[in-house]
Structure formats: C-alpha cells, structure tokens
Amino acid sequence: MKALRVSLLCLCLGLAGGCAAARNSQELANTFETGVAAYDAGDHARAFSIWSTLTDQDLAAMRNVAMMLRTGDGVKKDPAAAEDMYRRAAQAGLPTAQADLADMLLKGEAGPPNPKAALPLLSAAAAANHPIAQYELAQMYETGAGGLVPKDLNTARNLYAAAASHGMKEAAERLRQLGPPAPAPAPTAVAPRP
Numbered sequence: 001m002k003a004l005r006v007s008l009l010c011l012c013l014g015l016a017g018g019c020a021a022a023r024n025s026q027e028l029a030n031t032f033e034t035g036v037a038a039y040d041a042g043d044h045a046r047a048f049s050i051w052s053t054l055t056d057q058d059l060a061a062m063r064n065v066a067m068m069l070r071t072g073d074g075v076k077k078d079p080a081a082a083e084d085m086y087r088r089a090a091q092a093g094l095p096t097a098q099a100d101l102a103d104m105l106l107k108g109e110a111g112p113p114n115p116k117a118a119l120p121l122l123s124a125a126a127a128a129n130h131p132i133a134q135y136e137l138a139q140m141y142e143t144g145a146g147g148l149v150p151k152d153l154n155t156a157r158n159l160y161a162a163a164a165s166h167g168m169k170e171a172a173e174r175l176r177q178l179g180p181p182a183p184a185p186a187p188t189a190v191a192p193r194p
Contacts, residue, residue, distance in 0.1 A: 028054065032061055039064075044074025055085065062089040063097045070104065079110035090121055095128035102133065115145055126159060131166035134159045138171065142178070157181035 031054060039047035048068050054061035066085035069078045083104055089097030102121035105114045119140065125133030138159030144151035158181045163171035 028058055032058055035061065035064070039074075044068065046074075048074040055088075059089050059092055059094040059097070062092075063094060063100065066097065066100065070100075070109070079104070083110040090124075093124075095125040095130045095133070098122070098125035098128075099130045099133040099136075102136065106136065115140070115148055119145070119148055126162070129162070129166070131163040131168045131171065134163035134166075135168055135171045135174075138163065138174070142174075153178060154182050 031050060035047045035050035035054075038044075038050060048065065051058075051061040051064045051068075055065055062085055066082045066089065067073070068075050069082035069085060071077065083101065086097050086101035086104065090101045098121040102118040102125065104110060105118040105121070107113065118136075122133045122137040122140070126137045138156045139145075140149050141152045141159065142156035157175060157178055160171045160175040160178065161181055164175050
C-alpha cells in the first residue's frame with residue numbers, strides 16, 4: 001500500500017510539473033521551440049498541445065493555437081474558440097493576432113461578418129506595419145466600407161503602397177490600377193506675430 005501511495009504521489013507531482021507554467025523566459029522559449037520542432041516535424045497535434053500550455057504566458061503561442069483552431073490543423077476546427085484566442089492576443093497588442101481576428105470578422109468565420117468590429121483591429125495592425133491589415137484597410141477606404149470609413153482613395157493608395165512595400169503582390173497590383181498616392185501637401189508658413 002505504501003508503494004502505491006508513493007507511486008500516486010509521484011504521478012501527481014509529475015502531472016503537476018508537466019502542466020506547470022514556464023518559470024522564466026528561457027523555459028518559455030524552450031517550450032515554444034519544442035512546439036515549433038513538433039510542428040515542423042509534422043506532428044501538429046503535439047505542437048498544438050505544447051503551445052496550449054503556454055497560452056497564458058506567450059502571445060505567439062496564443063496566436064499559433066488560434067490559427068490551428070481556425071483551420072483545424074492538428075486539432076478539431078473551432079472558429080469560435082479561435083476567435084476567442086485571437087481576441088486575447090489582439091487585446092494584448094499582438095499585431096498579427098489583430099489582423100487575423102479582423103480577417104475572421106470580415107469573412108464571418110465564427111458568425112455573421114462584422115466589419116465594424118474589424119475596423120479598429122485593422123487600424124491597429126496596419127499602424128504596426130502588418131501588410132495584410134494595410135491591404136484590407138485600404139480596401140475599406142477605397143470603397144467606404146458601407147459608411148464605416150469615408151471613401152478616400154488617397155488613404156487607400158497610401159495603405160496599398162505600404163502593403164506593397166512589404167512584398168504584398170495584391171496590394172502592388174491594386175496600387176498599379178489606382179495610381180500612386182498624391183504627394184503630401186507642403187506645410188504652410190506662419191508669419192510671426194509682431
């Protein structure tokens with residue numbers, strides 16, 4: 001009986017240690033990289049499992065878990081859970097998660113399309129130089145997005161140009177069709193007061 005209690009205690013401690021949060025940034029990085037290695041080796045279910053243990057501490061792991069939930073990669077597809085996970089990472093300021101969540105909202109992957117909710121996410125990610133967010137935001141300014149933003153071709157052109165500068169071919173093509181952005185107006189001189 002004593003051996004059984006010792007075994008159970010060891011099992012409980014082992015489980016607790018296996019589920020324990022990483023204590024420092026090096027442990028966190030090592031655990032994340034273990035997930036990357038599993039993913040690169042084709043063991044997506046294991047990568048998902050590893051990254052899932054880090055979602056309370058690591059924004060990149062949070063985004064990876066959300067991406068896998070979104071597509072059903074290594075785990076059952078769950079758009080609602082993906083949206084929730086993206087939202088957590090987006091609220092923490094991760095531009096890639098902001099762009100991914102906005103894309104989901106625009107496409108209506110976890111409910112009806114919601115461009116109004118996508119707009120601030122796209123704006124934040126575009127300001128952080130995320131090319132897909134810049135492209136999608138440019139599309140909104142080009143069309144006026146049903147009144148959500150003013151129709152502004154110059155803003156659209158500037159956003160397309162920014163996305164194109166990051167290598168986005170679709171943005172470069174759209175910019176070619178619309179023409180280059182207008183130059184910024186020169187500052188006006190103000191006469192000093194007597």
